[in-house]
Amino acid sequence: MDDFEGIFDIIILGTGLTESIATAALSKAGFTAAVFEQYGPSWVRAQLSAPSSGNSCAAAPPRPARVFYEKNKLYYGFTNFSAHPVNGKEYPTSEHLFQTFKFMYSRPAIAEEIRTISEFSRDVFRQAGVYKVKQHPNWLKMNIEKMDIVIWHKIGEHEDLKKELLGTGDAELVEDSAEDTFWGIGKNQQGRNELERRWRD
The missing domain is CATH 1.10.357.40 (YbiA-like)
Known part of the structure; x- marks a missing residue:
């Protein structure tokens, strides 16, 4: 996971409800966030959330x-x-x-x-x-x-x-x-x- 430091504005660990809401909010605020989930002792990138400015990689808004x-x-x-x-x-x-x-x-x-x-x-x-x-x-x-x-x-x-x-x-x-x-x-x-x-x- 150290390889990604400096590439993204924010690195989020976990894919639960709280993390999903935080990712969407950061994307809306213009940050690029990488979301990682844990598999055994390792963290694997599960999602990339780009700034929500029309970019095709932007994360879909979470359900209310x-x-x-x-x-x-x-x-x-x-x-x-x-x-x-x-x-x-x-x-x-x-x-x-x-x-x-x-x-x-x-x-x-x-x-x-x-x-x-x-x-x-x-x-x-x-x-x-x-x-x-x-x-x-x-x-x-x-x-x-x-x-x-x-x-x-x-x-x-x-x-x-x-x-x-x-x-x-x-x-x-x-x-x-x-x-x-x-x-x-x-x-x-x-x-x-x-x-x-x-x-x-």
Whole structure:
């Protein structure tokens, strides 16, 4: 990578969301940036971003982002923790249904305990964690399918969420959870952000 020093204005290490936004901003400001990603012990150039002045090598602008996770802020309804009951109010939040799915087919008594233990989604999340060793043995192969069902109910039963989703256009939905690197982006913002795919599919 030392061979490129002096050739580019900026060298960026990493290809995550933060790095992509920074690269686009630098390009717009007139800088030439080289983006490298790591393969084992080596850094390999993954992208060249030229100044965005009509140059054919200019990077395409990143998708706008709609960040959500904090309660009482815009797009909080896209989290499972929002107070949107599903399945005819049988489940006080979509988190109730999602956590219940972990036990519904193998431990129905636990599933019912989780569904009814509290109206608050965080309580349900914690209680499901208590029984983690008893969840369905194939849960990690089922969880995406079950999340699809959860979101199908949520959109179908709440017109406000459907309108809010349509209003985001083609923006990227980003669950800004520091703890979750699967459904969200995690603390280092490199997570899978799988929840966005579920809302978009």
